[in-house]
Structure formats: C-alpha cells, structure tokens
Amino acid sequence: MPRPVLVAALWGLVLVLGGCRRTDPTPRPPETPEAGASPAAASSTSGAILFVSADTQGYLGPCGCSENMRGGIARAAFQVSEARQGALPVLYVDGGNSLFGEKTLKPGQVPQEELKAKALADAMRMMGLSVRATGPLDDTRGAAFRQGLGLPEVADGAVKLLPAGPRKVGVVAADSPEQLVAASAKARSDGADFVLGLLDAPLEEAQKAAELPGLAVDVLVATRSASELSGEQNRLVKATVPVVAPQSKGRSLVRVDLSYAKAPGSFSLQKGQADLEREVAALEQRTTLLDKEINLPGIDPKLKALKQGKRDELVARKQALVSAPPAASPDVNGFTVRFVPLESGLPSLPDAQALVARYDSEVGKLNLAWAKEHGQDCPAPAKGQAGFVGNEPCRSCHEESFPVWEKSKHHHAWETLEEVGKQHHLNCVGCHVTGWEQPGGVCRLDKVAGREDVGCESCHGPGSEHADEPSADNIIASPGEALCVTCHNPENSPHFDFATYLPRILGPGHGKPSDAVSPDKPADERKPAKP
Incomplete structure (x- = not known):
C-alpha cells in the first residue's frame, strides 16, 4: 500500500475509534x-x-x-x-x-x-x-x-x-x-x-x-x-x-x-x-404530537411501530441536548x-x-392481606338511591350492546392490571373496576369478582332501579367528557381527546337513536335510549 494511502487509512481508523461511545447501558x-x-x-x-x-x-x-x-x-x-x-x-x-x-x-x-x-x-x-x-x-x-x-x-x-x-x-x-x-x-x-x-x-x-x-x-x-x-x-x-x-x-x-x-x-x-432551549422545545412539541398519534385507539400496529421508532429518535436527540456540558x-x-x-x-x-419491582410485588400482597383482615364492604345505597348490580342484569335487555363493549379496552381494564401485577394497587384499581368505593359498589380488594373492568355502570351510573324497571328516566348518568376525565385525566391518560376516543366505544346497539324506548311496548320489553 502506498505510504500516503496507509497514513490516511490509519488516521481514519483513529478518528472512528475516537468517536466511539460506550453503549453498555x-x-x-x-x-x-x-x-x-x-x-x-x-x-x-x-x-x-x-x-x-x-x-x-x-x-x-x-x-x-x-x-x-x-x-x-x-x-x-x-x-x-x-x-x-x-x-x-x-x-x-x-x-x-x-x-x-x-x-x-x-x-x-x-x-x-x-x-x-x-x-x-x-x-x-x-x-x-x-x-x-x-x-x-x-x-x-x-x-x-x-x-x-x-x-x-x-x-x-x-x-x-x-x-x-x-x-x-x-x-x-x-x-x-x-x-x-x-x-x-x-x-x-x-x-x-x-x-x-x-x-x-x-x-x-x-x-x-x-x-x-x-x-x-x-x-x-x-x-x-x-x-x-x-x-x-x-x-x-x-x-x-x-x-x-x-x-x-x-x-x-x-x-x-x-x-x-x-x-x-x-x-x-x-x-x-436560547438556541438550545428552542431546539429542545421544538423536539418536545414533535414528541407530544407523536404521543397522541401512538395512543390513538385502533391504530395499525405497523404504523404505531414506525411512529414509536421516530419518537425514540427524537427522545434520544433531546436527551443529548439536555445532558451535554x-x-x-x-x-x-x-x-x-x-x-x-x-x-x-x-x-x-x-x-x-x-427495588421498584420488589415494591410492586410486596404491596399487592400487603393490600390483599389487609383487605381480608380489616376490609369493610361498601355501605348500602340510601333509601330511594340506586345501587350497583354489575353487567349481567344489563345484558338481558341490551345483548346487542355487548359486542361493541367487548372489543373495547374498557372490557380489558382489569386484565391490563393483572398483566403488570398491579391489580391490588390502591392507586390503580379505582379506574379498572365498576363502582369502586361507592355505595353498593366494591370497597374490598378481596371482593372484586363480578365488578372487574369498566362496565356499563361506570358510564351510566348505578343500575339497580333501571334493572328493576327499565326507563330512560332512571338512567343515573349521562356520559360526557366530564365523566370520562375522572379516569382519563392528564396523569393517567395524558393524550386523551374526548372527540377522538368517543367513536371507539360507540357502535351498532350502543349509541344508536333507533334503540330509543318505544311507548307502544310493555314496560318489561322496553329498551332505554342510549345517551
């Protein structure tokens, strides 16, 4: 190899090695x-x-x-x-x-x-x-x-x-x-x-x-x-x-x-x-936009993976900026x-x-043991007030609504906690069961059975009176953004957008005006209007 070429090659190797960074995490x-x-x-x-x-x-x-x-x-x-x-x-x-x-x-x-x-x-x-x-x-x-x-x-x-x-x-x-x-x-x-x-x-x-x-x-x-x-x-x-x-x-x-x-x-x-701060702010804005797109319900998995890759790239660029001397x-x-x-x-x-994983494991056992030893059932509803009855009484009249719900994330809310071992964490369980700490609801971690997931009453309110006598007048709650954000808040669901998410939980038999109560039918055959 000619000497000038050899020298150039050696300098190139020095530059490459000099630019290497430790990648061991x-x-x-x-x-x-x-x-x-x-x-x-x-x-x-x-x-x-x-x-x-x-x-x-x-x-x-x-x-x-x-x-x-x-x-x-x-x-x-x-x-x-x-x-x-x-x-x-x-x-x-x-x-x-x-x-x-x-x-x-x-x-x-x-x-x-x-x-x-x-x-x-x-x-x-x-x-x-x-x-x-x-x-x-x-x-x-x-x-x-x-x-x-x-x-x-x-x-x-x-x-x-x-x-x-x-x-x-x-x-x-x-x-x-x-x-x-x-x-x-x-x-x-x-x-x-x-x-x-x-x-x-x-x-x-x-x-x-x-x-x-x-x-x-x-x-x-x-x-x-x-x-x-x-x-x-x-x-x-x-x-x-x-x-x-x-x-x-x-x-x-x-x-x-x-x-x-x-x-x-x-x-x-x-x-x-100032220039660095402007660049960081621009990366923050692009990351926030990608977060909303990644969290869209029903997003195509391949598209989600592409957007996630881009987001990871932006995060790495931002991290390099904020940690550089x-x-x-x-x-x-x-x-x-x-x-x-x-x-x-x-x-x-x-x-x-x-350390965090040990806490997650220990706290679930601790909370469950405490509930079994000291837990108190929720108080009964006051006279004249509705109580929680679970999904099954709703199914007898609203069978056509359940396929929509069963395809939603609401139906898998409890499962998502079980997957990460947090089903007995008090900070989490309230938004993953129906009627948590409400009269007639569930107040004990050892008595969640039958109330898992975000069910009908999570959005429509306690349904005992409506189950006994179906009528549009005794549906307790009219679901709207104010109700949704009690769980879909900036902390737990920072990318939530009511107008975008709402259509994902509506469908045939759920939210259709044609399901309204017909005054020509006997009371025991009527189906209440869906809000």
Missing part, C-alpha cells in the same frame, strides 16, 4: 456525593453538576395506563449515575413534598403508602442523596416516621454546605420568603460560593420571593405545585434569580451545571442557551439550568428498577 455503582470526584480530579475540576427533584408526591413511577408515560425513580437514578461517570462532582438534592401524595390517608391506604415511602427513601439513598428539604407531603405519617427513614435533611430556615470540588454549594430550605432571605444570607456568611434555594411554595409565590431585597440565592426551586394542572409541565422563569418548578410526580429532574473560573467569585447565568468561559463563574424529562425511552438503573 449498565452504569458503574454511584459514588457518594462527597466522593463525586477524586481529590486529584477535584483540584483541577472546572465545575460541578447538581440534580434536583421535588414535588414527587409519592410516585415511584407512572401507572403505565398509556404509552410513553414520563417518570420513574429508576430513570432518575440512571441520569444521576451516568453523570457520575465523568470527572465532575455530582450532587443530588431533593426539594421535598416527595414521600406521599396526600396529607391524610384512609386506614386502608396506610400500609401501601408507608411501604412506598420507604421504597422512595431507599432509591434516594441509592442515588447518593446529598440532602433534602421537607414539606407537608413528607409528614403525612408524622415527623417521626419521616425521620426514621434516615435521609439527610436540611430543616426549614437552615443551611447545608456541600463540597463540590474546589467550591462549596449551599442548600437552603424555607417555608416562607422571609425565612428564605435569612437562610440565604447565612449560607453566604458560612462560605457558600453557589446557593440553591428550596422554597415550599408554588412557582408564582416563589417568583415574588425571588424579587425580595437581600435574597442571596443563585437558583430558586419551587418545591410544591399549586394544582394538578400546574404540575403538568416544567416551568423556568428567567429573572435576576432564575425560578424553576419541575413537572410533578417524578416526571422530570432539574439539572444545574456549574462552571468555575480560575478564581472564586459570584456566579452568573450563562448566555447563549454547556460551553463555559474560563474567566467566568457561570451556571445553566435545564430540565431532564424522564421519558419512557430512557434507561433505568437496574438496581433501582429491581
């Missing part, structure tokens, strides 16, 4: 936060990475009722673990309101929710939690239970200094703006180079706090959403102090990248991130703030995923 075990980098590396490090979770509301992962649902502590654990593969120190901080989803629990909920909180705490330890703040949703079972989990905490109004290479990050927690101002000042006096504020308040209140004189934080995280709707998206307000609110229920992480100048000094939000100037102490949406196509940390 199993990361190395995470190091402790303080040991995020070796002493030698820390002395020459050019920055640090902070991950922040908040407002998790007791979620280990999404329910799985829809395709491509975000979230999951195992996916979050993978992101933190992957970042620790580099030379920069990595800190993981939780903002609180994470252990439970409600401030009060019914007796039957207690075993499940305590077990879930313990699983979340184990996962946070696995992720190398540096420190966490606390909120009302952490004290649902009392301060003693929370403290018994053994997680590192920073009290409201207090400061925790964390080493981050040659700099110190101060984490301050507060449940009022005034407390936040005082705690941030203390963090500076204690030697914090960068201050992360955790305020137990919604975004709008945090924005007002960010304008207070004397506030000494660099980034402020609102750790509690104002409503279900407000928690459905990531929000970043860029002002003198950037204010962030991650998507609730563990669906996103906040990532803060710090870059260090040669000399200590104040930090400033780095410029030039920002451009930094050696003369400026700077930082960037980004969200890491925990998309379904992202990997999970195997050990964390195993």
